[in-house]
Amino acid sequence: MATIRSLSWRSPLLFGYLAVMTAVQLAESRGGLVRWSDYSVLTPLAAAALVPLKRTIVIGVATLAASVAVYGFAVPGVSDGGRAVVVAAAAVSLGLSPVICRTRLHRRPVACPRAEFCEVEAAADNMSAGLTHRIGADACDTASVPVVRTLGESLPKTSAIELAGYCVSPEGSTGQASWLDAIPLPSARIALVAANATRNDGLAPDCAAELRATVRTLAKLDLQPEELLTHVGNALASRQPAGEVGEEHSGVLFSCLYMVYDPVSGHCTCARAGYPPPALVTPDGAITSLDLPASPPLGLEPVPIEMHDVKLEPGSVLLLHTHAPGPLESPLRVQRLPQESPGVESALEATCYVALEALLSGQRYSEAAVLAARTRTFDCGTVACWDLPSEPATVPQARKLVADKLDSWNMKGVIPTAQLIVSELVANAIRHAGPPIQARLIRTEAALICEVSDGSSTSPHLRRAATFDEDGRGLCIVAHLARHWGTRHGMAGKTVWVEHLITAGEGDCASL
Template sequence: MATPRLLLRHPSALLAGYLAATCAVQLNASAVGLVRWSDYSVLAPPMAAALLPVRHTLVVGASTLATSVAIYGFAIPGVSEGGRTVVIAAAFLSLAMSLVVCRVRTGQKARCAFAIPPPGGEKRGRIAPAPRRDTGDLCASLLAGGSPAGRLPQPAAVELSYGRADDGGPQAHWLDAIPLPGARVALVAGSVTEDGEPAPTLMPELRAAVRTLADIDMQPDETLTHLQDVLHRLQPDEAAHDVTASCLYAVYDPVTADCTLASAGHAAPIVISPEGVPIAVDLPSGTPHGRTRAQVATAEIRLGKGSVLLLHTHSAPPTGSGSGSGSGSDGSAVPERRIEPQSSLAATCHTALQVLAAEGGPRQLRVLAARTRTLDTTTVATWDLAADPAAVSAARRHVTAQLTDWGLDDATPTTVLIVSELVTNAIRHAQPPLHLRLIRCDACLTCEVTDGSTTTPHLRRARTLDEGGRGLFIVAQLTCRWGTRHHAHGKTIWAEHTPLHGP
C-alpha cells in the first residue's frame, strides 16, 4: 500500500512510470511483429481529461505524443512512412480531443458553481437578486392596477374596466377576472386584514389560491369554503394574530345569462340594468374567513345583455359580526341611489370611486366593472338526447349539420369523435336527462354533455385486452383541455379544442 500512496503524492514519479510502461509495451509488441497495432497509449489522454485538470491533461497528452514520436520515429526500425504518420497523427488527435473534453467538463463545473451559493455566505458566483417589489404593487399590476387596460383579461362573457385610487399604503385588496370553461367568467373581490390592519403579505397567496380553486370549477360557495382551509394553512399560529379575509366570488354564464354569487364577509356587488337603473343584489355579506368557520351566503340572479356588474374593495368587519345586506354602515358598499348611468365603463368606475371615497370607504379603493354579453344561436347549439345507444348517431348528425352551418367543416371529424365518446360514456355510466351543447367562442369550440349523475369520470389507460376505458383518453388526446363541473342537477363534462378554420 505504501507504493501507490507514494506515487499519488509524487505525480512526476507516476508520469515517469506511465511513460516507462508505455515504451516497454510498445517495444515488446514490435518485437513480435505488431508494429501496426502497438500504439495503445492513445486512450490515456481522454482518460486523463475525464479525471484531471487542464494542466495535468496537457502534460499527459504532450508526453504521450512525444513518446509516440520517439518510439515510432527512432526506436522501432522498419516502420513505413505511412504507418509512422498514422500513429503520430492518432496521438496528436488524442491530445486535441482530451483538451476539448477537459474544457467541456470544467465549463459545466463552473456553471454549477455559479448557480450554487458558495460556503461561508460569500456572494461570489451568484446572480445579484432583483430589486424587491412591494407585493401589493405586484398583484395590482397582475390585473390592471395602474397598467394599461390591454392587460385586463378579455373574456367573451363580459367587457371589463378597472379603476383604482390609493393612498400609497400597503396593498391588501384585490379584484380579479378569471376565464372559465364554457365561455363563463369568474369575478372576484377580496381583502385581507391582520389585527385590524391591511395584510399585504397574505393577499397575493390568497389571490393565487382563488385562481387555483377556480381551475377546479366548483360552485362559488364551495370555492369559498376551500379558501377558508387555505387561510388556516397560511397562518398555523392562530393565537399570534387575528387574520380575517373577506371574499366575493361570482360566476357569470353568457349562455344562460345567470350569475351565481357567494360572499364570505364581503359586500354585495351593484348591478346596473341595461336601461341604466341601479339594482341592489339580495346577497347577505355573511361572515369573513378567520378563526371561526365563515358563513357563506349565496344568491343567483339573471342579468340581461348589457348589464353592468360593479365589484369593489371592502374592509372586512370584525369576526363574529352579524351579516349585513351588503350596504352596511361601514361605508364599504356603493349606495345604489348614487350610481347614475354613464357613457362608458371607465366613467362608471370613476363615478363609483368618487362615491366610495365620499362615503368613507377603504383607503385603497378598487372598482371592477363588467358589462355582460350573451351568446345566441349563432354561437351556441343545444340538443336533448335520449338515454339510448341510438342517440350517439343522432348526436353525430346534429354536430355535423351545425358545424356545416358555422363554416367549420374542417373541425367536423375531430368534433364528431369527441362528441361520440362523451355521449357514449354518459349513456353507459350516467343517468338521464342528457343534453349536448356546442359553444363557439374566441376561436375555440367547446363540447359539453350534461347528465343527471354526480359521479366524476376519471382518465385511465386501458390495457391491450380491455374492451373499454379508452373514451376519455381519446378525448384528452384530441382536445386542448377537458374537465367536469358539478351543479344542482348533475354534472357537465366539457372538452375544448381549436378548429383549423372558421369565420
C-alpha cells in the same frame, strides 16, 4: 458629476475650463502628438449625459472651436491626416451630443407638482384629468399624491363579459391588502372576485397575495361559489392558533365576494363572506344593489355560506369595489351615471370613473379600486343544445346533429373532430352515467366547446388501456384532441366539457 454640472451652469467657469483644457493640449502636443485630443470627443458626450440641451450645445460648439484652434493652427507638427481626424471626431461628437441629451430627457419621468393634477397613466382624457385634478387638489397637503391607474392590462379579454377597472393609490404606497380579479372559466364563463385580507401583524399584503393565488387555484377546479369560499374558510380556520376563537382575533380575517357569470344562460351565481354586495346598473340605467345572503368573514370558525343565483339582463353592469383604510361594511352607492364621455374609450370606463369618484368623495379613503363588468348573452348563433335519450342509438343521432349545426355555422373543417368528441362523451354518459343526457356546443372566437351533461356525480378519469382491452381509450383520444377538458359538477349531475382550439383551416369564427 456634481462638480462638472455646476461648472456647466456658469459661463465664466465653463470658458475657464475650456481654456485650461486648451493649454493642456498645447503643452502636451508640441511634438505633433494628438493623444490629448480625447478631450475634444469626451467633453460634449459627458455634457450630453449631465446637463440640459442648450448647455450641451454650447459646450459642444466651444470644444469644437478649441480643437480647431489647437490642432488646426497652434500645433504645427500635426500631420494633415491627424488634424483631419481630430477635427472630424470633434464634429461628430458635437452632432451626437444633442441626440444623446434629447434621448435622456425624453426617457426621464417628469415629476408632477403637487399643486397640479397628478399624471394619469392609462387614459389622458378630459374626464380622467378632471377626476385626478380633484383628487390631487384634495391631497395637496398630504405626504403623497394619488395616481389613477388602469386595470386594463391585467384583465382578460373574453366573449362573456366586457371589463374595465381603475384604482387610485398614493405614490410610494406598498399596496393595500385587497384586490379585484377576473378569472376565465371553462365553457366561456368568468369569475369575478373582490376580496380583502386583514392581519394585525402588518403582513396583510403578503397574506393577500397567498389568498389570491389560492382563490385562483380553486377557481380552476370549477367549484361552486359557496364551495370555494368554504374551502378557503376551512383552510384559514385550521391555521388559527388554539384558544383564539371567541377571544380577540390576532390571525387572518378574509372577506370575499365570488361571482360566476354564464353567458349562455345569463345567470350569475354569487356567494359572499363578510363583503358587501356589488352594485348593479340595469340596461335602463337604474342603479341598485344585489340582495345577496350575508355571511361573516372567514378565518375564525367554519360557517355555512349560502349561494344565490340571479338572472342578469344583457347589457347589465356589475360594479365591484374595494377601498382602504377601514372595513368593507357598506355597498358601493352610485347616485348618477355619466351622460356624456367624449374622452373615454367606452361608456363602461366612464361608469367605472363615476363609481371611483363616489368612493373618493369627501376624502373618505386614500386607496380605492373599482371593477366594472358589462354582461353579454350568447344567442342561437353561438350555442346549440340537444336533449338526448339514454340509449345506444343516440350516439349516431348526436353525430348527425353536431355535423348539421357546424355546417350551418360554416365550420365544416372541425366537423370530424367535434363528432368524435361528442360521440365519445355521449357513449360514456349512456354506459357509465344516466339520464337526463344533454349535449351542447358553444362557439367562441377561438375555440369550439363541446359539453355533455348527465345525471351522475361520478367524474371520468383517464386510464391507460391494456393491449387487449376492448374499451378505455375514448377519453384518451378526446384528451389528445382537446386543448383543455374537465368536469363541472352542478346541483344535479355533472358536465364533461372539452375545449377544442380552432385552427385556420377548420372554421371561420371571424363573424363572432
